[in-house]
Every structure is written in structure tokens, then in C-alpha cells.
Amino acid sequence: MTAGLTASARIGAATAPMLAFDSVVKRYGATEALSGITFQVNRGEVVCLIGPSGSGKSTLLRCANALETIEGGRVVFDGIDLQDKQSDVRKLRQRMGMVFQNFELFPHLTVLRNVAIGPLTVLGMARGAAETRAAELLRKVGLVEKAGQHPAALSGGQQQRVAIARALAMQPDVMLFDEPTSALDPETVGEVLSVMKALADEGMTMVVVTHEMDFAKRVADWIVVFDRGRVIEQGPPRQIFEQPTVPRTREFLSHLGWHGEALTGTGPLVDRPVREQERSPS
Amino acid sequence: MTLDWSSVWDNRDRLLAGAGMTVVLTAATMALALPGGLLLAFLRLSPYRAVRGAATSFVEFFRATPLILQIYWVFYVMPAAFDVRLSEFATALLGLSLNVSAFNSETFRAGILSIRAGQWNAGLALGMTKLQVMREIVLPQAVMRVLPALASTWVSLFKDTSLVSIIAVADLSYVALKIRSETYRILEVLTAMAVLYCVMGYPQAKLADWVHRKLKVAE
Numbered sequence: 001m002t003a004g005l006t007a008s009a010r011i012g013a014a015t016a017p018m019l020a021f022d023s024v025v026k027r028y029g030a031t032e033a034l035s036g037i038t039f040q041v042n043r044g045e046v047v048c049l050i051g052p053s054g055s056g057k058s059t060l061l062r063c064a065n066a067l068e069t070i071e072g073g074r075v076v077f078d079g080i081d082l083q084d085k086q087s088d089v090r091k092l093r094q095r096m097g098m099v100f101q102n103f104e105l106f107p108h109l110t111v112l113r114n115v116a117i118g119p120l121t122v123l124g125m126a127r128g129a130a131e132t133r134a135a136e137l138l139r140k141v142g143l144v145e146k147a148g149q150h151p152a153a154l155s156g157g158q159q160q161r162v163a164i165a166r167a168l169a170m171q172p173d174v175m176l177f178d179e180p181t182s183a184l185d186p187e188t189v190g191e192v193l194s195v196m197k198a199l200a201d202e203g204m205t206m207v208v209v210t211h212e213m214d215f216a217k218r219v220a221d222w223i224v225v226f227d228r229g230r231v232i233e234q235g236p237p238r239q240i241f242e243q244p245t246v247p248r249t250r251e252f253l254s255h256l257g258w259h260g261e262a263l264t265g266t267g268p269l270v271d272r273p274v275r276e277q278e279r280s281p282s
Numbered sequence: 283m284t285l286d287w288s289s290v291w292d293n294r295d296r297l298l299a300g301a302g303m304t305v306v307l308t309a310a311t312m313a314l315a316l317p318g319g320l321l322l323a324f325l326r327l328s329p330y331r332a333v334r335g336a337a338t339s340f341v342e343f344f345r346a347t348p349l350i351l352q353i354y355w356v357f358y359v360m361p362a363a364f365d366v367r368l369s370e371f372a373t374a375l376l377g378l379s380l381n382v383s384a385f386n387s388e389t390f391r392a393g394i395l396s397i398r399a400g401q402w403n404a405g406l407a408l409g410m411t412k413l414q415v416m417r418e419i420v421l422p423q424a425v426m427r428v429l430p431a432l433a434s435t436w437v438s439l440f441k442d443t444s445l446v447s448i449i450a451v452a453d454l455s456y457v458a459l460k461i462r463s464e465t466y467r468i469l470e471v472l473t474a475m476a477v478l479y480c481v482m483g484y485p486q487a488k489l490a491d492w493v494h495r496k497l498k499v500a501e
Contacts, residue, residue, distance in 0.1 A: 062403075065407055067403050067406060067407065090409050090411065091409070093406065093408070094408070097407075098403075098404075098407035100400060100403070100404060102400055104400040104401060104403065104404035105404075106404070106418075106419050106423075107423065108422045108423050108426065117408070117418060118408040118409070118410075121410055121414050122408055122409040122410055166408075167408075170408060170409065
């Protein structure tokens with residue numbers, strides 16, 4: 001385990017972790033989707049979960065805010081055990097923003113109402129205040145001029161930026177991203193990654209399930225590599241991308257066309273070349 | 283064969299009153315059967331097996347038996363078995379509402395189940411209660427989706443109200459058939475009845491078609 005060696009260098013390592021997974025087990029009937037997942041997310045850190053499709057990354061993310069129940073282990077958010085019967089899961093979810101692969105905007109509401117609905121219904125905020133907050137966030141993601149439209153009128157990239165604004169409207173302590181660019185046309189991937197990068201630069205704690213290795217390499221503080229429901233390796237990006245210690249990690253990265261390139265890229269994320277999508281494991 | 287339209291013209295007030303009753307009965311039935319159907323749909327989606335089972339039995343009973351039997355049942359059996367005595371109008375309204383509620387519940391249930399799980403997750407992830415997700419996110423979309431089906435049910439209901447004439451509710455059918463038996467002018471009276479139903483029903487059917495088309499585009 002390499003985590004112990006480098007943990008002292010991690011961002012936010014001095015304080016208690018924002019989110020900690022301790023031997024998390026998830027089963028669907030007889031199949032074990034997660035077989036004892038352990039890692040932590042510190043305050044202000046961007047942690048990227050990478051690995052082949054079906055390796056459990058997205059499942060783990062849904063366990064983080066209890067959209068999935070777990071059969072073993074613990075998920076601890078800001079010192080509170082989600083499995084504890086005393087925990088108010090709903091209160092905890094309000095502090096965790098989630099962004100989905102398929103956006104999951106509410107098609108019957110305008111863009112503005114999509115962003116305002118959390119504060120309106122969950123926080124009981126007055127409509128005026130909620131919509132002011134929503135408009136500010138739409139400005140932040142560059143879509144304030146779309147406020148009155150319905151999601152169907154927006155491109156995929158725009159919809160995902162609205163979804164990010166919707167999650168931010170609850171002023172969460174951590175943002176969970178579940179393959180936020182996987183359903184996008186290649187030309188709109190960059191605009192979503194830029195918004196995420198800006199969020200990371202502001203110090204937002206983020207957990208990102210992604211196949212965007214450029215993003216993981218340049219924005220993540222910590223990489224967790226999943227394979228078949230297990231964490232096979234974790235560490236800072238430099239270590240994972242330049243000197244992976246586990247053969248499966250090397251195999252996975254080379255599958256994506258990654259051959260131990262040095263972390264020298266400096267160009268803007270928007271202009272990065274479109275990388276080949278992960279092939280299905282065969 | 284000579285036609286004598288006076289049998290219709292002389293009874294025009296009664297026929298129009300009957301037509302009015304048909305419209306009132308249709309509107310009143312739907313006004314009860316929309317919330318009734320929604321309630322039954324929620325019960326059928328309940329996490330409790332007993333609640334689900336009871337609601338399902340209720341719905342299947344009304345879907346599997348003829349409406350005419352249900353109206354007779356409410357009219358004859360309810361007073362005898364439960365000592366509940368209602369006016370003819372209330373009896374007709376109750377019978378029709380129970381029947382249409384059962385059909386509407388299937389429509390609402392299908393609409394609710396057609397909303398994908400991701401929409402639920404998006405609402406729950408914001409910290410909403412299940413009730414809030416249902417009210418703010420799932421139900422508005424489900425209702426939009428099933429409006430065409432509800433419009434079809436409305437048009438069927440408008441015509442099915444004619445069955446209440448068997449328990450002497452003075453709707454259009456009852457009045458027309460009564461005039462027929464008084465005047466023996468079968469052809470004239472039935473033609474007038476057909477024209478009245480058609481004049482009222484056609485715009486409703488057209489409106490239902492329009493709702494169909496309109497919402498198909500929006501999907």
C-alpha cells in the first residue's frame with residue numbers, strides 16, 4: 001500500500017478527512033460490486049477515481065451519499081457515519097453535491113428553476129432569494145442567458161454545466177462527479193472540464209469518476225485506481241501516471257493510449273486533444 | 283314513411299336538460315376520478331405489500347367487470363348490504379367515479395413508473411424527501427406524459443355516462459329513451475339523441491387528438 005508513504009504530503013492531511021471509505025462492501029445478489037474499498041478524501045482535495053468500466057467507481061460514488069446501501073464497512077462524511085441509524089442521511093446529502101453522467105436535469109423546469117429547486121424545496125428559501133442565487137451560479141458557469149429556457153434546448157455540455165450549478169446551489173462541502181463528460185460530444189467536453197477545473201482552483205473538495213486522464217493528471221491531488229471492485233493502487237498523479245507499481249494499472253493506462261508520459265502538459269484543458277474512449281474490457 | 287319532428291321539438295327543453303346532466307355527470311366524475319386515480323396509484327406503489335394488494339384487487343375488480351354491473355351493484359347491493367341510501371345522481375356518480383378511478387390509477391401508475399430512476403436520484407441527491415421528489419419532479423413529468431391517455435378516458439366516459447339511464451338518472455339517454463316511449467317516434471328521437479351526443483362529443487374528441495399531437499412533439 002503506497003497510501004501510507006505519501007499521506008503526509010496530501011492536501012488537508014492535517015485535519016480529519018472530509019469523506020472516508022473504510023472496507024466498503026456492496027453486493028447485488030450474489031455478485032460483489034465492491035469488495036472492501038478503503039480510501040479517504042481530505043478537505044480541499046480533488047480525488048479522481050479511474051479504472052475500467054464496471055470496476056465499481058460509480059457504484060462507490062453512489063454509496064458516498066447513500067443512494068446505494070452498503071453491505072459492509074463504513075462511509076464516514078465529516079466525522080459522521082452514514083450507516084449509523086442516528087444519521088440524518090437527507091441532511092448529509094444536502095452537503096454533498098452530485099453531478100450525473102446523464103445530467104438528470106429536470107426537463108419540466110426552466111434552467112433557472114432547475115438550479116433554484118434545491119434551495120427552494122430543501123432549504124425552504126424564498127423564491128426571490130433562491131432565484132438570485134441560481135442566477136449567480138448560472139453566471140459562474142457561463143449560462144445566465146439560458147436561464148429562461150428548458151434543458152432540452154441546451155447542448156449536452158451546457159446541460160452538464162447547469163447540473164453543476166444545480167449541485168452548487170446547495171453550497172455543498174464536497175462535489176461528487178459521476179463520469180460527468182462521458183455522455184458528451186467531444187467538442188463540449190472541454191467546457192465542462194474548465195468549469196470543474198475552476199471549481200477545483202477555488203478549493204472545492206471533489207471526488208471525480210472519470211476517463212479523462214488529462215484532467216486526472218493535471219487537476220487531481222490523489223488518484224484511486226479501481227479494478228473489479230477493488231482499489232488496486234492509489235497515490236498522487238505523478239506516481240500513478242509515471243511509475244504505476246501495479247501491472248493492472250499500467251495495462252489500463254496503456255489501453256487508453258497512455259505510455260508513461262511525463263506530467264509536462266501546460267496547455268489549456270479546453271484545447272486538449274480528444275482522447276480515445278476506453279475500450280470495453282474483453 | 284312520414285317524419286314528425288314535433289316529438290323532438292316539443293321536448294327540446296327536456297332533451298337539453300338531459301344533455302346538461304350528461305355534461306355535469308362527466309365533469310363531476312372526472313373531478314373525483316382524477317384524485318381518486320392518483321390516490322390508488324400511490325397505494326399501488328406503496329412499499330407495504332398489504333396496501334399494494336388491496337389497491338390492486340380494487341383496481342382489477344373494476345377493470346375486469348362491466349360498468350353496467352358496477353352501476354347496478356352500487357344501486358341495489360349497497361343499500362341492502364351496508365344500509366347506505368343515496369340519490370340516483372349520487373349513486374351514478376359513485377359508480378362511475380369508482381370505475382374511472384380504477385382506470386386512471388393504471389394510467390397514473392404507468393406514467394410514474396416511466397420516469398427513469400436517475401430523476402429520483404437527482405432529487406434525492408439534493409436532499410429532497412421522497413415526497414418532495416414525487417411532488418416536484420416525478421409527478422409533473424408523469425402527468426404531462428399521460429395527459430393524452432386521460433383525454434381518451436374523458437371521451438369514453440362522456441359516452442359511458444349513458445349507462446346511468448338504467449337507474450333513472452335523467453341524463454340525455456334516459457330522457458331521449460323516455461320521450462321515445464311516450465311518442466313512439468323512434469327514428470326522430472334516436473336521431474336527435476345521436477346528433478346531440480355527436481355535437482357535444484366531437485369537439486371533445488378533437489381536443490383529445492390535439493392534446494395527443496401537442497404532447498407528442500414536446501416529448
